[in-house]
Amino acid sequence: MRRSTILDVTVGLLFDAVVVLSIYLLFAGHNEPGGGFVGGLVAGAGIGLRYVADGMRSVRAILPFRPWTVLAAGLVTAAVTTLAPMVLGRAPLEAHSWEWDPPLLGHVKLASTTIFDIGVYLVVVGLLLMLLEALGDAGEPE
C-alpha cells in the first residue's frame, strides 16, 4: 500500500487535538454543548482517522486495552454510578457533586453525572473499537 506522508503527518497532528477536543466535550457537557455521547463520537472520528491513515495496527496502539475491555469498563462505570446511590439509601442515579480547589486548576467541580457520562463516552469509544476490530482488515486479529 502506498502511504501518503502528508496524510500520516496530518493525522498524527490531528489525532491528539481531536482526543483533547473530545475530552473537553465530555467534561464541558454539563454546562455547554457536548456530553459523553458526543465526546465519544468525536473520539471515534479521531480513531477512524488513524484507521484510514495507518490501519488496525495503529488503532490497537492507541490504548493498552482490548476493545471489549473499554466497552465493559464504560458499562460498568455507568451502572455503578446508577446503583451506588441505592446502596446509600437514595434514589437510583441521584446526583451528587464534589467541589474542591486543587493547585493550578482553580475551582473544580465534579458531578456524579459526569462519571456516568464518562461511562457513556467509554461505551461509544469501545463500540467503535469493536466495530473496527470486527470489520477492519488489519490483518491478524489474535
Place this chain on the structure above:
Amino acid sequence: MVHLLLTAHAVVGVAVLLARGRLRSRAFLVGIVPPLASVAWAVTRAGDVLDGEVVTSRAEWVAGLGLAIDVRLDGFALLMIGLVSGIGSLVFAYGRSYFGDTVRAAQVAGLLTLFAGAMLGLVLADNVMFLFVCWELTSITSYLLIGNDDRDPLARAGALQALLLTGTTGLAMLGGFVVLGEQAGTYRLSALVEHPPEGPAVATGLVLVLIGAFAKSAQYPFHSWLPGAMVAPTPISAYLHSAAMVKAGVYLIAVLAPAFADVGVWRPLVVGVGLFTMIAGGLRALRPHDLKQLLAHGTVSQLGFLVVLFGLGHDAATAAGCALLAAHGLFKAALFMTVGVVDHQAHTRDLRELPVLRGRRWGVVKGIAVVSAASMAALPPLAGFLAKEAAYDALLHGGTAERWVLAGIVAGSALTVAYSLRLAVGLLRPSLIAAPFAESDGAPPPPPPAAAFVAPAAVLAVLSVAVGVAPSLWNGVLDGAATALDSDAHVHLALWHGVSTPLVLSAATIGTGVVLFLARRPVAAVQARLAPPWSGARVYDEVVARLTRAAGAVTRFAQPGSLPVYAAVILLTAAGAPLLALTVGTWWPGWPEVVGSFSYVPVAALLVGAAVAATLMRGRFASALLLGAAGYGMALLFVIQGAPDLALTQFGIETLSILLFLLVLRRLPDSFSQRTPKIGRALRVIVASSVGVFVFLMAIAAAGARSRPPVSEEMTSRALSEAGGRNVVNVILVDFRGLDTLGEITVLVVAAIGATALARARTTRRGNDQAAAARPPEVAGEVPR
C-alpha cells in the same frame, strides 16, 4: 456476629480460590476456618437459644429497595448449623486426604467454603429475599462443584442438570415468595409464619414455593439431578448431597409447615410427593451396583421421608422430623465418606468389582460403614432407630389418613433396610452380591487408608452410636429445634419404651427388609419386569431435547437469515406504527407553515437532492456518500434551529456511519445487483415510499398535536437547580432520563458484541467446525446463512 461469619465465608472462599496455585491441599485447612468458627459461635449461643431465646440481627443491604439482611438464630437454625457447619468441617478434614496435593483440591476447597457460607446464610435468613439469594448461591456453587472436572462430559452434564432443575424451580419459588410477601405485607420469614396471610393467592404462592423446595430436596419428579450429581468427587457428594444442599428444601418445608399445612393443597401435595419419593427412591436404590448411585437413590428416599414428616405440620411429626434430620446427616455423610475411602484406595466402587478388604484399618472402615448402614436401616441402638421409632409413634396417634401415611412409611423403611443390607453386605462379602472378577486374579489388595482419611467418618459413626445409646445427649438440642418450629412439639427420645406398637412395627420393618434382601434375585427380576420404561433422567433428557428443538424451530422462523426480510419487517413496522397512530386519533392540525426562514431553502435543497440522488446511484459507495450528505444537511438544519447539541451529535454520527459503511462496502460488489426481479424491486419501492410518507405525516401531526405545555420547560427550569447543569440536553441524558441512557448504552454494548460475533463468524467458521460438531445438531444448524 452472624454477618461477620457470613462475610468470612465469602472472603476466605474467594481468597482460597485466588491463591489456589500456592495453597493446593492446604486450602482445606484454610477453608475449614469459617465453618469451624460458625460451630464455635453456635456452641457459645446454644445455652441461651435452647432456653428459648432468639438471636436476631439486621444489616442494611440495598436500603433504596427496602432490602435488609435479617438473620435469626433459633433452635432449629442451631440444629441446621450443626449439620451445615459441623458436618461441613468434617468434610473439609476428609477432603484434605481425599484430594492429592493439586490445584484442583484448592479449587474445591474454596468453592466448598463459599457453598458453606451460602448454606449458613440460608438457614439463618429471616428475610425471604435474602433466603432466595442464598438458595440460588447454593445452586451456583454446587454447579461449579459438580462440574469441577470440566473435561469430563458426564460431570458437565450432571452439573448443568442440577443447575437447570434447582435454578429454574428456584425462580418459581421466588414468585411464590413475592405472592406470600405481598399478601402478608412483610418479607420477614418469622413474621410470615407467626401471622400467616390468608386468601386464595396464598395457596398458589405456597405451591410455587413448594416446587422450589421439592426440586432442591430431590423430590419426584425433580429428583433426577441428585443421582446425576454423583459424578462429583465424593467429599462434595458427602456434603452437598447428604448434609447440606438437599436439606435446604426440607428446611423450608419444616419452617413453613406449622403455619401453612392446613392451607390449600399443602398437606396432600407435600405428603403425597414425599411418600411417593420415599418408596420410588427406595426401589431404585435396590438396583444400582455403583455404591454412590445406591446411596444417592437412598438419599432421595430418605429426603422423601423427611418431607412427609415435616410436611404434615403437626407437633409430634415435626419433632420426629428433627430427630431424623440429624440422624440422616450423621449416617449419610459417614456412608459417603467410607464409600469415598474405598473408591479412593481400590479405584472402584462397583459392587461387582470390589476386592476383599483385609487388615485392621480396613476393619475400622468396614465397621464405620456397617454402623452407619445399620443406623440408616434403623437398627437399635443407633440414632436412626430412635428417629424412626419417634416417627412411627407420631403417626400412630393420628387419624385414618395418617395411618395410611404410616403404612407407606413402613413400606419405604423396609426398602431402606433392604438397600442398607445390600450396601453393608456388599462391602463385607462382595462375593455374596455378585460374582467378583477381581478376587482370584492375584491383584495386590488395595492399600489401607491413612488414619486421617478415616477419622471424620469415624467421628460421625461414633456420634450415631453415642446418641443412640444415650439419647439424653441430643434430646435437648432436638427439643429446642422442634419447639422453635412448633411450640407444642417436644422431643423425648428413649431407647426403650417397653413393648409398644412402634417397636412391633420396627421389628416388622426390619423383618420385611431382610426378606427383601434375601430374596434379592427374584425381587430384582420382578423389578426389571415392572420397572417403568422411563426414568427421571430420561424424562429430563427428553424435555431438554424437545426444548432445544422447539427453540430451533422458533429461531428458524423468526430468524430466516435473509437481509431483505429483516429490513422489510423493521421498515414496515416503522411505517405501520405512525399509520396506526394517525388512524386512531382524529386530529389533523393542518399543514404547518412550510418555509420558516429563507435560510432553510438551500439546506432543504441539499437534503432532498442528496436523498433522491442516493436512490438513483448504481454504485454502492456513491449511495453511501450521498446518504451521508443528507445527514449533514440534517445537522445544518439543527444548527439553524439553534440546537447545537443535536447538530454535534448528528455530525459525529454521520461521520462514523460513512466510515463504517465504507468498511462494510469494501467487501461487497461495487454496484447494486441488476438482477433483482421486477416484483422484488417493486416491493422495495413500496416499502421505502410508505416509510417516507407515513413518517412524514406523523412528524407533521405530532408537531401540531401538543395540547399541554411541553415537559422541556419544566426540565429547563429544574436543570440548574436540581442537577447543577446549565446544558439541559445533557442533564436530561445523564440525570433526568439517566436510566433510559443506561438502557441505551446497554443496547449499544449488546449490538457491538453481536456485530463483532457476526463479522467474525465468517472468518472463524472453519476453526469452529469441530466445536459445532460436538454440539447437538439443532444448535449447530443455527449458524446464520
